[in-house]
Amino acid sequence: MTTPSPGPGWWLASDGNWYPQRWETTFVYYTNESLQAVIDEASRQSKAYGEQGWEIVGSSVQRVQVAHRFSDYDKVGDHYYEWSIVCTLKRPLAPG
Secondary structure, eight states, X not given: OOOOOSSTTOEEOTTSOEEXXXXXXXXXXXXXXXXXXXXXXXXXXXXXXXXTTOEEEEXXXXXXXXXXXXXXXXXXXXXXXXXXXXXXXXXXXXXX
């Protein structure tokens, strides 16, 4: 007689015990001075990873000030900004 699963995602091993789902995680990121380029690349990567079973569980978009040439930075008041996105993805690991 088999005991019922303790919850969603649990799997029954050959030893007769139930084990919880385990997850594999990865991060994808992209940086560009154009917000649209960042969003387009994130969309492209999300689709490619999604086709492999990955799902996004978190993301962050930010705009940061950087310098082209640090030695000349802000001597003439020029500032350079970049957008970046980081996405955290996960997918289930096969039991075993």
